[in-house]
Amino acid sequence: LFVERGDDIEESRKREQKAGDLAERIEADLKSIEHKLSVLGLSTAVGQILREQQVQLPKGREIKAEISAVGKQLTASSVRQIELEEDRRRLLDTGQFADQLLLDLDEATARQIRPDLLDLLRKRRGLVKQALELESLYGGSLGNLEFNLRRYSLAIDDYRRFVQERLLWIPTRAPFSLIRGTALPAQLGELFVAERWLHEIRQLPAALAGKPLLALLLVLVLVLAYNAPRIRRRIVASSREVGFVRTDAFSNTLLALGLSLLLSLLWPLVMWIMARLLEPQDSRSDLGLALHTALAQGALYFWVLEFMRAVLMPKGLIAAHFRWPVQRTELTYKRVVWLERTFLPALILVLFTLALYPTEVGGALGAVGVIVLLLSVAVFFRDTPQYMQGKVSVLLGDESPAKDSVPGRVVRHLLVWVPASAVIAVLLGYSYAALTLCLLLVKTVGAFVLVFLLNELAMRWLSIARRRMVARARVEAEHATATEVETAAAAEALETDPELLNDEGTKLINLLSLLGLVAVILAIWAEVVPAMGILDSLQLWTRQGVVDGVELPVPVTLADIFKAVVIAALGWTALRRVPGLLEIFLRQKAGVAAASAYAATRVFQYAATGILVVVVMSSLGGNWSQIQWAVAALSLGIGFGLQEIVANFISGLIILFEQPIRVGDTVTVGTTSGKVTKIRIRATTIRDFDRRE
Numbered sequence: 001l002f003v004e005r006g007d008d009i010e011e012s013r014k015r016e017q018k019a020g021d022l023a024e025r026i027e028a029d030l031k032s033i034e035h036k037l038s039v040l041g042l043s044t045a046v047g048q049i050l051r052e053q054q055v056q057l058p059k060g061r062e063i064k065a066e067i068s069a070v071g072k073q074l075t076a077s078s079v080r081q082i083e084l085e086e087d088r089r090r091l092l093d094t095g096q097f098a099d100q101l102l103l104d105l106d107e108a109t110a111r112q113i114r115p116d117l118l119d120l121l122r123k124r125r126g127l128v129k130q131a132l133e134l135e136s137l138y139g140g141s142l143g144n145l146e147f148n149l150r151r152y153s154l155a156i157d158d159y160r161r162f163v164q165e166r167l168l169w170i171p172t173r174a175p176f177s178l179i180r181g182t183a184l185p186a187q188l189g190e191l192f193v194a195e196r197w198l199h200e201i202r203q204l205p206a207a208l209a210g211k212p213l214l215a216l217l218l219v220l221v222l223v224l225a226y227n228a229p230r231i232r233r234r235i236v237a238s239s240r241e242v243g244f245v246r247t248d249a250f251s252n253t254l255l256a257l258g259l260s261l262l263l264s265l266l267w268p269l270v271m272w273i274m275a276r277l278l279e280p281q282d283s284r285s286d287l288g289l290a291l292h293t294a295l296a297q298g299a300l301y302f303w304v305l306e307f308m309r310a311v312l313m314p315k316g317l318i319a320a321h322f323r324w325p326v327q328r329t330e331l332t333y334k335r336v337v338w339l340e341r342t343f344l345p346a347l348i349l350v351l352f353t354l355a356l357y358p359t360e361v362g363g364a365l366g367a368v369g370v371i372v373l374l375l376s377v378a379v380f381f382r383d384t385p386q387y388m389q390g391k392v393s394v395l396l397g398d399e400s401p402a403k404d405s406v407p408g409r410v411v412r413h414l415l416v417w418v419p420a421s422a423v424i425a426v427l428l429g430y431s432y433a434a435l436t437l438c439l440l441l442v443k444t445v446g447a448f449v450l451v452f453l454l455n456e457l458a459m460r461w462l463s464i465a466r467r468r469m470v471a472r473a474r475v476e477a478e479h480a481t482a483t484e485v486e487t488a489a490a491a492e493a494l495e496t497d498p499e500l501l502n503d504e505g506t507k508l509i510n511l512l513s514l515l516g517l518v519a520v521i522l523a524i525w526a527e528v529v530p531a532m533g534i535l536d537s538l539q540l541w542t543r544q545g546v547v548d549g550v551e552l553p554v555p556v557t558l559a560d561i562f563k564a565v566v567i568a569a570l571g572w573t574a575l576r577r578v579p580g581l582l583e584i585f586l587r588q589k590a591g592v593a594a595a596s597a598y599a600a601t602r603v604f605q606y607a608a609t610g611i612l613v614v615v616v617m618s619s620l621g622g623n624w625s626q627i628q629w630a631v632a633a634l635s636l637g638i639g640f641g642l643q644e645i646v647a648n649f650i651s652g653l654i655i656l657f658e659q660p661i662r663v664g665d666t667v668t669v670g671t672t673s674g675k676v677t678k679i680r681i682r683a684t685t686i687r688d689f690d691r692r693e
Contacts, residue, residue, distance in 0.1 A: 019148035047170035171429030239320030268303035
């Protein structure tokens with residue numbers, strides 16, 4: 001036992017020394033690259049060094065697992081020290097301890113064995129002392145090892161954060177070298193060597209024989225391919241009862257969703273099986289490893305595209321169950337098919353070259369793949385039907401979006417022009433930044449698709465519930481009047497009534513969808529947040545601020561502008577949705593009348609808007625004294641030319657608080673009579689009996 005513990009101490013000391021040396025090396029490398037960066041700037045040479053270091057950095061998860069294991073060993077050692085210390089305390093007085101052990105024996109026997117027992121207890125006391133000293137040494141070495149491992153992990157995290165902050169802004173190659181240079185032909189000649197590819201193909205039968213589970217999975221894929229036409233027919237059949245009150249059920253929609261998921265697995269599963277078969281048994285086959293990585297990662301994107309095709313198929317989930325317009329659904333389906341045929345091959349090429357040439361970000365061939373990838377995404381969103389633009393607007397808070405509604409149009413233009421602009425970045429040498437941006441955009445669009453699907457499923461459930469309530473109310477009314485009415489089959493199909501769904505349930509679903517979308521998007525873009533730290537170095541102007549009780553000039557940087565834009569965008573989106581949730585709470589939980597709840601939410605919205613403006617101005621360097629001057633200047637302008645607007649503003653506040661009229665009241669203004677639909681500070685909206693506002 002002593003020899004084993006001594007070996008443990010020696011091993012932990014060696015690991016402690018190794019971890020300390022590695023931490024010192026990482027820290028020295030970080031100081032060295034910081035010096036080179038200060039001398040050379042954000043140059044291609046520095047980018048090459050950073051990419052090499054990024055590839056060579058160990059995985060943080062492995063270091064954290066090792067720290068956790070050492071922590072458990074240290075805890076166990078501490079427990080053993082406590083137990084040994086308890087034994088040593090009992091053995092301090094060997095005579096007393098021996099008497100306690102001999103209590104149950106007769107006096108003659110106890111007198112006979114007492115000398116031998118005392119001798120054994122003295123020897124045990126010495127052994128316990130040695131064991132306690134060894135355990136203490138072992139615990140100390142484990143503590144030092146844990147400290148050095150944490151130091152090593154912290155150094156790795158600092159280095160990785162340093163690389164992430166700058167790598168996005170460093171060019172991969174010289175500007176326009178992709179067009180003028182000879183790197184692309186040279187890379188093609190190096191890559192497409194027939195013998196290298198034939199070697200990987202010859203390994204496939206042996207790989208399949210060595211992985212019987214993959215062979216079984218391949219059989220299941222063949223069964224799925226054989227039943228694919230039957231699954232499509234079953235999806236179409238599930239929509240036949242949609243829209244009929246007596247037979248329609250949400251389970252039909254869930255069935256169509258499950259079958260669409262199953263149908264979309266076919267070809268992505270084939271790609272994943274190929275990736276597993278190409279997985280090399282050793283690290284010498286760089287081509288096999290690159291193929292395995294590209295196909296394994298590309299299978300997920302392939303599955304998302306196949307799922308979009310499955311739900312957009314004619315008479316499928318979206319067309320039949322969600323009641324999207326047929327022509328627009330067919331057009332969107334064609335756009336997704338086109339995206340799959342252009343985006344997926346380019347993505348596989350980029351992932352393949354990136355795995356084969358990681359320090360060169362895929363080389364010239366990878367840059368060509370990134371350009372095709374970006375153009376494919378840009379063209380897809382340019383040709384996407386405007387119907388999708390309206391869906392985006394509804395989710396962002398526009399309750400009745402027009403074809404050219406601002407939120408949907410802004411999102412659509414961003415999704416078109418950002419990838420198109422990134423193509424110029426690739427030509428200028430920023431392939432890594434363009435690729436990162438493109439993949440993040442694709443993931444963001446995937447999050448949009450997921451949220452839209454869940455939103456439509458919730459709306460579908462709400463629609464079925466509302467229609468059944470209407471049908472039940474009709475039946476109860478018929479029974480109450482003791483009249484029998486024959487209901488024709490055609491009359492049983494209740495068409496979608498927009499006003500029926502424009503209620504608290506719809507607002508709540510849209511709000512939850514928006515919150516989920518924001519959370520997912522923030523999680524997706526979190527990986528580029530460190531790169532935004534470089535924006536703090538770009539000073540635009542200064543403002544007076546108090547630092548440690550002293551008023552000093554504080555710089556306003558480009559990062560502050562970016563934060564202000566993000567705060568304004570999130571605040572504007574929240575102001576479109578949160579008042580609706582507040583109105584639901586006031587009416588359903590607090591028992592406030594509808595008109596009063598409407599007035600309270602409007603006042604809350606205007607107050608929150610004012611707070612948002614102040615927060616955004618503060619983030620840009622404004623302070624309360626400057627805001628006061630702005631208010632004074634605005635008051636002067638009001639005195640000269642804005643009296644009527646201010647009068648309307650005050651009148652709106654009076655109407656909201658005193659409520660001489662309420663939403664839903666029928667009023668007559670001049671020759672116009674109608675129902676009050678909206679009461680806002682600047683204007684009140686009336687809808688006449690011809691449904692004109």
